[in-house]
Amino acid sequence: TGVAAPTASWTGAQANLNKHKAVPTFVAPGPAFNAKARAGGKTIFIIPASSQIPFVSTIANHIKRIAGPVGVKVTIWQNQGQPSQWVQGMNAAIAQRASAIVLLAGNDPAGLQPQIKAAKAKGIPTIVAHLYDDNQPAAPNVGGLVNIPYKIAGRLIADQAIADTKGKANAIVVTINQVKSTLPMVAGIREEFRKYCSGCKLKFTDVTIADVATKIQPNVQAALTGDPGINYVIALYDSAEVPFAAAAIRAAGRTGRVKVSTFNGTPEILKMVKQGDIVTMNVGENLEWIGYAIADQSMRIMGGLEPVKNARVPVRVFDKTNIAQAGPNFTSGWGNSYVSGYRKLWGLR
Amino acid sequence: MISTTESTEPANPAARERSRSRVADLMERYALLGAWGLVIVVFGVLRPETFLTTANFSTIFGSQAILVVLTLALLPPLTAGDYDLSVAATMGLSGMTLAILNVDHGWSIAMAIVAAVVVGLLVGLINGALVVLLGIDSLIVTLGTSTFIAGVILWISDSQTISGISQPLIDVVVVNRFLGIPLAFYYGIALGVIMFYVFEYMPVGRRLLFVGRGRNVARLSGIRVARLRWGAFIASGVISAFAGVLYTGTLGSADPTSSLSFLLPAFAAAFLGATTIMPGRFNPLGSIAAVYFLVTGITGLQLLGVQTFVQQLFYGSALVLAVALSQLARRRDAAGSG
Amino acid sequence: MISTTESTEPANPAARERSRSRVADLMERYALLGAWGLVIVVFGVLRPETFLTTANFSTIFGSQAILVVLTLALLPPLTAGDYDLSVAATMGLSGMTLAILNVDHGWSIAMAIVAAVVVGLLVGLINGALVVLLGIDSLIVTLGTSTFIAGVILWISDSQTISGISQPLIDVVVVNRFLGIPLAFYYGIALGVIMFYVFEYMPVGRRLLFVGRGRNVARLSGIRVARLRWGAFIASGVISAFAGVLYTGTLGSADPTSSLSFLLPAFAAAFLGATTIMPGRFNPLGSIAAVYFLVTGITGLQLLGVQTFVQQLFYGSALVLAVALSQLARRRDAAGSG
């Protein structure tokens, strides 16, 4: 038509956001197979990064619930996030002759090579779930992957800052470089700012996992003091960062002028989206969907099938326009397509 | 138990064996404050437009009240010669109790605060009982209870962050201000001043000191050693709980694990604080100065935009250098006069 | 510094000042081993098919060698009356040095190990210098250096995990086995036995003990107090570095922060270990027993698949109960006879 290019480039960010506001649809990751016949009676041994992180243990519990009806046994190695406990878990999995080991959510296979090799030698594949972005190279000896679209998530939280300020974003990004997924997320953020908001300002502050509670608040508060123009805090991981970032905003007396966009979709933080005064948007993940994807990939591999290349786990943007759909417990908003989709794929009734 | 008698004494009595000049005394006393001043000057020169602003100092003072209070919680047991490693866990537990009662069970914020403080009191009571009645080393008791409490927090919270604390608490902690600084700051200072008074001008403070410095002598002098040590643990538990209330008020939520990361910074501040104001004794005002000295540096670096690791390098070396400084004042004098 | 003279003494010498019956003595000495046996029996009954397997015990023994070595690293300074809070950071630094030199700079694994150990030695040297030469309290020095080292690790590693360690190291640490247990286990045991021998059967061990218990007494007995304390820090640094080598060998990689989580467990084991085998003294064999007692319980719970908070409840209460047990044996005797 006759209308020229977008009135302002930030609308591109808005368009990207809008695209991800709808309920995601299920796309089969690979060919259908008979799960009961292929994987029945086998054991998945899950080693979560830390059982103390709620979303990690929630995913593990989902897998257990999903795989049960298929006849797959699931063992969860409860731990407090110490590498020596992971090593012990790997050894226990090998000793118990598990059929597959799942390193869940932050457990870096680069750091467990001797054990992964030992498992491989015993014919036990190690599946790495919820760690890499699709474009990230995986560590060697890994038997399968269930990736998360971190880069897309990063782009979306940047888009929110850009769109919400109508192209005048001045954002501070709180990173945890120690976490593997920070890299693709930051890449996504930078890309969006370059594309839709070249005049915007972007700053970073990094903390380690151990310093989350003691450092985020002072760091963010200092940044807000140092640059009174800051209007957005981009928090990569919601439950680990948002409470402290929000405290900084409150303590700096900038409530209402500085907003937060974040990722993970933890219920407590989605609740803050509903409250709306500080957190304006949260890129949600569906932990049950992820559970299905991991179960799917594990059963394929245990059953001797070709692993899927892209598990196609989606994310969804929740802001004040659609937060009501997350339900009273902030766990809904994903429809049912994936449940029936996976069941059909596995040949269940 | 007598073993730990001298254990937590920060000073160097051997060095004190020499009488020394007033100048060195003052230098030792105020070395940390001098270092603090220096840090302010350096960053003031490097970033005058952002560092030397009221907003910045309001940030510095307002953001560390929790650490101040937690550090103060350590002082009664340290003075009595005991370690309390459970303060950070107790802070987490009381904050979580407050959040659960207020958010999940709909208690009024006042009642929830009372409950949170009672929880701290109970922890102190248990710690004290184990240390005093069973005669177990305080370090291992509180390491044990700390881990236990961490488990309890995960249990009662189901590992979830609880948010949605009533606004009034948030208001009186971080939103409302006096002279531009959130009220939390003044709570910390008020507590510090009260403790200073108790330690310095009330018999019970000196009794505690006697217990810490010579448990047997204290007993021979008719001091109720067991009762005082127990009391110190209870005080520690209650103050930690108060820190937990402030923490939850600051965050507007309570999470199950983050409080533990305050433990080592609190110990660092307590020991660093023992080198200033009243060198050789754990003292509240020194501890407060130590907290703010360290955070001023960190904030300055933050404003310079340096990487995280530089903050850690600063923190580590500032700790050692500040102590070394006050130690050198003492030494130089000792060398000069002895 | 004399302040800390008695500081790290774990026992209750007053209670020890009574000669007591052999039975109570034995009870106190082996209470922890008894508790360990009990834990094995309980889990053996609950999960005979997974718990009572060689594979399980091989896992238990093999996976905790790092904690064993790190706990042993604490003992020389503790015996000399000093705290070394930097052991975990030193372990991380030496592991990271090893990884960077071996992976990024292509050094041979042997050379990289030597470099890693030298790094530990340097850390010990610096800690010792600050404590001994400047006369600063060991707790605050090592808290400072620990933070500083943590910053250095982030710096040199750029906050990234470095993987791809040469296979030979991995082989001699976790792949190769003797009696089904990875060699790492035997390194820890061998180190413990050597240290036991040094503490118990060599003059230097006895001297160290006196330095820790009565610094002035030691000095006036002609012992080179400063040199021994310094030496203890160096030993601690080197042993921590060795732990770092094992850690990197176990994981096949080095990450910038996880080592710090070993600090409190190591202290817990050192203090718990001081209640057994040679009650009242920090001792290597007791420490090893303490590590394996605690990890046996945790592993049992993991095999039961209980939630992680239960593990923490167990850990916390096991710590306190085990100490209380040995304390009660002593008390009952004291009461019975006095």
Add this chain to the structure above:
Amino acid sequence: MEEEVAPPRLELRNLSKSFGGTQALCGVGLSLLPGEVHGLLGENGSGKSTLIKVLAGFHDPDEGELLIDGEPVRLPLAPGQFRELGLSFVHQDLGLIESLSVLENLRVAELASSRSRFGISWRRERRRARETFERYGLRIDPTASVAELKPVERALLAIVRAIEEIRSVGAGQGVLVLDEPTVFLPREGIEVLFSLVRDAATAGASILFVSHDLDEVREITDRVTVLRDGALVGTVGTRETSETTFVEMIIGCQLAKLGDVEHADMTERRVGVSVEGLSGSTVNDVSFQMHEGEIVGLTGLIGSGFEEVPYLLYGARPARAGRLVLRGDETDLTRLKPTAATRSGIALIPADRKTDGSVGSLPVVENLALTVLDRYFNGVSLELRRMRRETRSLMQEFDVRPNDPSLPYGALSGGNQQKALLAKWFQTEPRLLLLDEPTQGVDVGARQQIFGLIRTAVEERGMHVLCASSDYEQLSLLCDRVIVFGRGRIWRELVGDDVTKERIIEQSYAAMAAEVAGVVA
């Protein structure tokens, strides 16, 4: 005592206390009359301090009754209850906290009692403390830490504290308990103490006085109770009892009379040790020599500086100047460290055995073997069995009781700790032995034994012995020559027949008189 109308101020009946296997007290009874000075005597380890610590509420007795003014009081006493009963103490180890200030230590009673609660004015307390010290003629800075005080000053501080406490109880009330208060006091200090004690007794207070010095006991006490091995031997009137009877009651048999000691003049013999131009914090440019086979004593009054000399010669305290020549080996004393001193065959037995001597929480065997560890090291391992065996015979030789090497050092009685300390250094076979108050708190019998051991070592091994002491009797019994200090310098030397208690006292005072004259002039 049926004719006594007033009940005893304090009465103990059937008191028993055991530690593990040791029966420290066994059915002991004791009564203190108002206005009485009552001596408590007994060998080292006979249970005197244990009895006193029961009265302080420190030890819980196994059995026993306590009556105050005829009223039964329940045992064990609660902490601080002794104060309500009007008791105050000077404990054997003085009961001071070294790292705290003089003022804080002085005021511990007020701080410990929960009566006053608010607003201590430290300025006022400092003034009061200065006034108190002035009244006793002491020059002690209330703001100094106790660690900075000399042993004498510490003892005086503890005594002043106890006497002040008993004064506050009210005239004619109270019990003052003194557990070996005189070991660190020079003669004039003892006189001050005794006059204070007499004043208190005249006012009606009761005093329990422990000492191993029979002359002191005979001088000050009205009655004496003697313990042996934790059991009561008896209570006797002081005036009715002869010295030999006392000795017999204490040790259970006659003591061979030491007789008048022969003091040979050895100044003609070869010089083995010479000290040149020694200066420390109080001594100034002191030089003297020691001859072979000679035991040299150092003495003087408070502040004369003699007690500093052993520490300077050992490198335990920094010397400002000075050289030591030991059998031809020359040492610069400004650089000497204890390690080097031990190496060159010097040994120091410090006065403060608690902080400088041995570690109470470790076994006797480890304490004693510390200085000779290399002797038990065969290149591979320490021979622990031999160590234990030889320690046992060493303890036997020095009469350390109980003779159990595995006992924690702190569980020994005060006098036995002192004997063990002597043993620890004797076995190193030093060429130069430096003693500071070597037999403090050691009972009469053991004291003779120790003097004998020192003599033998001097004669057979050619050891040089330098003994700093303000116990003039000890000096007169042990030394061949006594150097009397005044104002940090040597005032006079007493040799041969001049070495008598009387001459030493005379010269010590003369030194002070000269000092005063010097100041006036």
